[in-house]
Amino acid sequence: ALLPCVRGMGERSRLPGVPSVAAAHVLHGIASRDTYVIGACVADLWCAASAxxxxxxxxxxxxxxxxxxxxxESFGGGLGALALPWDDRFAAARLTVPTFGNHPLRLTLPCAGSGESVRRHHRDHPQVVDVLRYFDAATAATFVSVPTLVAAALFDPAVPPPGQFAVHNALPDDLRTLHVLSAGHFDHPGAAEEAAGLARADREFFARL
Structure with a gap:
């Protein structure tokens, strides 16, 4: 197992000029699809596979x-949806409470996560929609060609649930598996049991493959 640190995030991957705080990180280079940091983070996943x-x-x-x-999970879930279609070395995936799903809807939904800074930025710079459309996890999911388990939450203050379910719904019918969580990014009664249930679903999903 390899746990990659995408550029700008975490102690190991800090870069000059790239914010290490999530709310600022997701805005870095957002003026162009060629400079947006999210694309670079997706490339980091491909580099991690090579490593x-x-x-x-x-x-x-x-x-x-x-x-x-x-x-x-979360940021990693959204990045995974963006990375999977373009790298045939991945044979299966599990995306938990994935972000970046359905930007047009996501931009209308206040949240407590880094998506809120994107929503506020869009309010003053509506043209950013033309960049975000290239980094929509739900759009990318339509191109995924490997079995994918999505664990989506009914309630999530950080990543709006409609975006999570949009990623699942966009996957090809014969490749998608849905595992519903009662909540994400939120400590709640039964959280430990839900985590154990997701771990079991993981084992069963990957064992079938």
Whole structure:
């Protein structure tokens, strides 16, 4: 297993000029699809896959090529949806409470997560929609070609649930599996049991593959 730190986030991946605070990070380079940091973060996931295969070369010896699994939550869930369609080394994925889903709707929904800074930025710079359309996890999900489990929450103060379910709904019918959580990004009674239930769903999902 490899846990990548995407550029600008975490102690290991800080870069000069790239904010390390989530609310500012998601605005970095947002004026252009060529400079938006989210695209660079997606590329970091592809780099992480390359690093893992270099570190563990036997993973490349499967008759059909590398068979990597991807697990991403929240920011990592949204990035995963954006990364999966364009890298055939991933054979399956689980995306938990994924962000970046359905930007046109997301921009109308206040939240407590980093999406709020994007929503406020859009209010003063409506043209940013033309950039965000290239970084919509729900749009990217229509191109995913591997089995994908989405764990979406009915309540989530940080990532609006409609965007989470939009990612699941956009996946091809024969490749998607939905696991519903009562809440995400929120400590609630039964959270430990839900986490255990998701872990079981994970094992069953990947075991089938």
């Amino acid at each position: 893992l295969l270099e570190l563990v070369p036997e993973l490349s010896r499967h008759p059909s090529g590398p068979r990597l699994g991807y697990l991403g």
